[in-house]
Amino acid sequence: xxxxxxxxxxxxLKIGQSMTLQCAQDMNHNYMYWYRQDPGMGLxxxxxxxxxxxxxxxxxxxxxxxxxxxxxxFPLRLELAAPSQTSVYFCASSYSLVQGDGNEQxxxxxxxxxxx
Amino acid sequence: xxKTTQPPSMDCAEGRxxxxxxxxxxxSGNEYxxxxxxxxxxxxxxxxxxxxxxxxxEMASLIITEDRKSSTLILPHATLRDTAVYYCIxxxxxxxxxxxxxxxxxxQVIP
Numbered sequence: 001x002x003x004x005x006x007x008x009x010x011x012x013l014k015i016g017q018s019m020t021l022q023c024a025q026d027m028n029h030n031y032m033y034w035y036r037q038d039p040g041m042g043l044x045x046x047x048x049x050x051x052x053x054x055x056x057x058x059x060x061x062x063x064x065x066x067x068x069x070x071x072x073x074f075p076l077r078l079e080l081a082a083p084s085q086t087s088v089y090f091c092a093s094s095y096s097l098v099q100g101d102g103n104e105q106x107x108x109x110x111x112x113x114x115x116x
Numbered sequence: 117x118x119k120t121t122q123p124p125s126m127d128c129a130e131g132r133x134x135x136x137x138x139x140x141x142x143x144s145g146n147e148y149x150x151x152x153x154x155x156x157x158x159x160x161x162x163x164x165x166x167x168x169x170x171x172x173x174e175m176a177s178l179i180i181t182e183d184r185k186s187s188t189l190i191l192p193h194a195t196l197r198d199t200a201v202y203y204c205i206x207x208x209x210x211x212x213x214x215x216x217x218x219x220x221x222x223x224q225v226i227p
Contacts, residue, residue, distance in 0.1 A: 039203070041157035042203070043160070059216075092161050092211075103207060104150065107159030 001026050003088045004108035006091050013081040021076040021111050031094045032074040032106065034058075034066065036087040043090065049074055050096070081115045088112050094115030120204045125222040128198075134191040136221050141185040149180060150207050151189045152217075153200040160203065160217070163189065189196030194225045 007022045025032065028053050035043040035058075045058030049068040052104060063085060065077040074093075089112075092105040121139045128134040140149060150165040164171055164178045172177045177190040191198055203220040222227070 032225075040219075044220045045216070050199075090156065092159075104162040104165060105150075105152075106162070109159050110157070 002085060003027065004091055004093055004106050004109035006089075006111050008111060009109070012116060013078075015081060015083065017081050019081070019113075021078075021089055021091075021113075023074045023076065023108060024072050025074075025091075025093040025106070026072065027043045027095070027106065028071060029093035029094060029095045029106070030071065031096050031103075031105075033066065033088045033092040033094075034064070034074070034076045035092065036060065036085075037079070037090060038087050046076065046089075056105050064085050078113075084098075086113060086115045118219060119216075120206055122202070122218065122221045124219065125224070127224045127226055128191075128194045130196060130225050130227050131193055134198065134223055134225070135203050136189040136191075136204075136223065137186065138189070139186045139202070140206050143184050143206050144208075147206040147208050149175070149178065149184075149187050150205050151178065152205070153198075154203070154205045154220070155197075155200040165207075174214055175193040193208075194223075196225050196227065199223060199225045 004025045033048045036044040037043050044060045047066040049055045055066050068074050086100045090110045091108045094103050094105045135227045148165050148167050151163040152160040154160045166178050180187045201220040201222050203217050
C-alpha cells in the first residue's frame with residue numbers, strides 16, 4: 001500500500017491564483033482530513049470528510065473548499081490565494097469504527113505552499 | 117474532545133528512557149488518549165493509544181493514571197532518531213472524529 005499520497009510536494013503561487021492540492025489514500029479509509037501547519041505551530045483542521053459525498057468544516061475553513069466524490073480522493077481547493085495561506089498542508093485518513101478503538105490517523109508527506 | 121496540556125520541550129540523553137507527560141483533566145469516559153510524533157517537517161506518525169489500561173507496542177509504552185487525568189509516553193531507550201515533536205490528544209472513539217493537535221512537546225535526544 002502507498003498509504004496517503006499528496007501532490008504536489010512544493011508550490012509557489014501568486015496572490016489571487018487558484019490551485020488544487022491532491023490527496024489520495026489506498027487503505028479504504030472512510031475518514032479523511034486536511035490540516036495546515038504554520039511554522040512552529042501545531043496542526044489546525046481545515047476540512048474533514050466522513051465518507052464519499054460528505055464533508056464538513058474544521059477549525060479554519062475560510063478560503064478553502066473540498067469535495068469527496070470517491071472514497072480514495074479528497075482534494076483541497078484554494079480559490080484566491082493569499083499570503084496568509086502560506087503553510088504546510090497535510091492530508092490524513094483514518095478508519096472509523098462505530099464501536100471500539102483503532103481510529104489512528106495516517107498522514108501524507110505534506111505540500112509546502114508559498115503565496116507571494 | 118478534551119483539551120490536553122504538554123510541556124513545550126524536554127531533553128533526554130541517548131540510551132535513556134524518555135518520559136513525556138500529558139495532562140487531560142477534562143477527559144471523558146469514552147475518549148482515548150492518542151500519541152503521535154512529527155519528525156522534522158514530515159507528516160505526523162501514530163505511536164500508540166489507550167483508554168484506561170497501560171499499553172505497550174514496539175515503539176513505546178503508554179501509562180495512564182487510574183483517574184485518567186494524565187498519561188505518560190515512555191520511549192524506553194531513546195535514540196537520536198526519536199528527536200521530534202510529540203503530540204498527545206484525546207480522541208472520541210467511533211463516529212465523528214475531530215481532534216485538536218496542540219503544539220506538543222519538542223523532545224531533543226542528546227548524544
